[in-house]
Amino acid sequence: MGKSTSAGSAAIQLSNLTKKFGDYRAVSNLSLEVNSGEIFGFLGLNGAGKSTTIKMMLSLLKPSSGSIYMLGNKVDSRAHKLWEQVGYLEEATYYPGLTVIENLEIARRMQMISDCRAITRVIQKLGLEVHKNKKAKNLSLGNKQRLGLAKAMIHNPKILILDEPINGLDPAGVVEIREMLFDLSKNYGVTVFISSHQLEELSKLVDRIGIIHEGQLVQEIKMKHLEQSLQKHLVLDNRDKKAMKHILTEHGYHFKENIDGKLLLFENSATEKPERLAELLVRSGQSPTQLNIVTEDLEGYFLRIIQNKRRI
Numbered sequence: 001m002g003k004s005t006s007a008g009s010a011a012i013q014l015s016n017l018t019k020k021f022g023d024y025r026a027v028s029n030l031s032l033e034v035n036s037g038e039i040f041g042f043l044g045l046n047g048a049g050k051s052t053t054i055k056m057m058l059s060l061l062k063p064s065s066g067s068i069y070m071l072g073n074k075v076d077s078r079a080h081k082l083w084e085q086v087g088y089l090e091e092a093t094y095y096p097g098l099t100v101i102e103n104l105e106i107a108r109r110m111q112m113i114s115d116c117r118a119i120t121r122v123i124q125k126l127g128l129e130v131h132k133n134k135k136a137k138n139l140s141l142g143n144k145q146r147l148g149l150a151k152a153m154i155h156n157p158k159i160l161i162l163d164e165p166i167n168g169l170d171p172a173g174v175v176e177i178r179e180m181l182f183d184l185s186k187n188y189g190v191t192v193f194i195s196s197h198q199l200e201e202l203s204k205l206v207d208r209i210g211i212i213h214e215g216q217l218v219q220e221i222k223m224k225h226l227e228q229s230l231q232k233h234l235v236l237d238n239r240d241k242k243a244m245k246h247i248l249t250e251h252g253y254h255f256k257e258n259i260d261g262k263l264l265l266f267e268n269s270a271t272e273k274p275e276r277l278a279e280l281l282v283r284s285g286q287s288p289t290q291l292n293i294v295t296e297d298l299e300g301y302f303l304r305i306i307q308n309k310r311r312i
């Protein structure tokens, strides 16, 4: 193991991590912590720097500067023993012509695990029992991912690092993976670091997300707080737009007009008390034909956070 100068109790700790390729900064001053037993989602567009960060965490790439600690141990080329406690899935790599059991047998030998029961255990944990004698190439996409996860978990790691594990999975596959990761984190205390570019899917799996954009961490948010962070706006329409605009302006409401000519109001005075606005319009003889609140969807949130960062 590398130097054991523990850096706090976080299972994963990245401090001012930077990776340059020539003059290009793929990852820039990135700091984050993942707590033990937490499922952390690492979200970013293609090319944002997710894989580069993960490769540094796995000591496959050397950081230009900054440090990484996992389970209190500094990650560097000497951290050999650490990998006994870390499992990693890049993409579901398997031997297509071999069965599930045969694939896991190879993984067991590569991890130098002497106990043959490790295979039975991981097969059970991942619900691969009924598929264990099928050739990997004949598995459904969801079960191929399970096999990849089984390989990553055969040595009972304390940390699981998963690069895009839900790519291409159907909703049922996402639910299966979610239940399995939940079980691992809540019942076995496994810390899960999972990268994706799909917020919608990721949000169903994780306790917290960090958004990486152009190599920088631009936002960290707990999933339970995400709902409150989604922007709301009120959409308003009626027959006499000019009269309605006049009333709104007179009463201090600000609005934008969308391409359909509907009015959009973003301020809390409108989104939190729509009934007041409705009453005002009715009293003024300008009953709305449409008045409803629209909540930003998750993709909208993700893009807004990134765009705001671009403007800075």
Ligand SMILES: Nc1ncnc2c1ncn2[C@@H]1O[C@H](COP(=O)(O)OP(=O)(O)OP(=O)(O)O)[C@@H](O)[C@H]1O
Pocket (backbone or CB within 6 Å): 021, 026, 044, 045, 046, 047, 048, 049, 050, 051, 052, 053, 197
């Ligand atoms: N070996 C390398 N040499 C030069 N540039 C690289 C190298 N590896 C990655 N990059 C660049 O660094 C940036 C970040 O790449 P990275 O693979 O980390 O992104 P990502 O967020 O994982 O994207 P994706 O979701 O597409 O996998 C990209 O612009 C990429 O082209």
